[in-house]
Amino acid sequence: MAHQDADKVSDQFRLIRRVVLGLIMFALLLILLVWRIDSPRVERMRTELIDATLPKFEWAMVPVSSFMRMVGDFQSYRNIYEQNQQLRRELQQMKEWKEAAIQLEQKNARLLDLNNVRLDPKLTYVTGRVVADSGSPFRQSVLMNIGTRDGVRDGWAAIDGIGLVGRVSGVGAETSRVILLSDPASAVPVTIQPSGQKAMLIGDNSNFPLIDFIESSDDVRPGDRVITSGDGEVFPADLLIGQVAQGADRRLRVRLAADYERLEFLRVLRHRGQERIDENGGLVGWPDPEPPREMFGPFLPQPEAKADG
């Protein structure tokens, strides 16, 4: 008898449990559909959630990743002394390049002066540290510890001191997310020097993004420099991205100048947008929106006049 009563109670529990389970799955489905339909709202919730929790755990993440980096560094060079020697050699080389760069810069300034062309003012930047990455080899993005509180805005470019790393997409108060160039959703308009051709750099989950939409690929050779072109106001122009290389599948790819294996500090460039020219100068053609003067005889009656009649 007691068993039967207990069975009845457990049956009721089972029913309630089924209903609760159904409600839980319905709620999850609802969240998914809301995300699918109205993505920005849910993405903002996601950014706020990460913003609220991740900085609190930075104290735990930074030592671990620093330690792993140290271990990795220690393993990759047998010995600190060898590393020191290698750094000294690199420093020497960098000093030579610095000299060459300074001389080129002076020469460039003199030539531009001759043309009286105004350069873009130097792009200012905000520096942030990479705190976490999204954890998947197929979704290439990293999280930084700077956000709207530090003046970061959506859409700005991020470089790592040498070359372009990616684009800011999703900003919270204290964190922001950078989509790397190797993410399939990333598409950057580029110029290939020295032929000056315009192309698109599209990520495909590998470390060497694809170059697409080239007009004539004969003019492009491996080793050419790839820089941003500033088309479409996606990025500021003339940022170094890398060098052209030919992939194993014989398609043109880019060897990135930025080191994705050692992303530690990123610079986010403040880009206010290009100036727009919306009107004619008034000298050539005619000023909008007045109709053209009668130079060659009277014009045909306007369509509005016909509609009236």
Next chain:
Amino acid sequence: MADNRLLDRVIHGLIYVGLCGCALFMRLLPLPPILPTMPAPELMLCLTLAWMLRRPDYLPAWLIALMFLLSDFFLYRPPGLNALIVTGVCTFVRSRNPAPRPMPFMIEIALITVLVLAVVTINWLAQAVLFIQHPSYWRTMAVVPMTVLAYPFVLALSHYVIGIRRLKPRYGRIRGLRA
């Protein structure tokens, strides 16, 4: 174990939340991958399935749904999709296996492989149906061998460190475990 079953379940629930948090934390660290070109194993899924095959009463459905929803948010996946699928699979396991019996280890590995494969495939199909951008089938499938390889380690941790073992059947009527 504590006499009070409720306290026991609460403590193990908190242990589960803590372990899931650790797994998520390790996923978010900017560390180099263990094997190049292979994705990281799904440790949360391993943990959940290991517990479901031993003490399903420690994992109420709402707890599983909540932890996987959080992991969806943090790992920039479609929110709710993985949570829905894993909750469904765990409910299926629970309904087919209310009083877990000892299973040979190889059978258990086979079962885990099938379950992980099911989760990943349904994920991929759902993303294809909803037109969500996702990698090709074989790229997504690469996570299955990694997860199955990580399973014995997660199982060892649960068995020896935390003490999640199958309940011995009680003398008398064998009742299903109240999940």
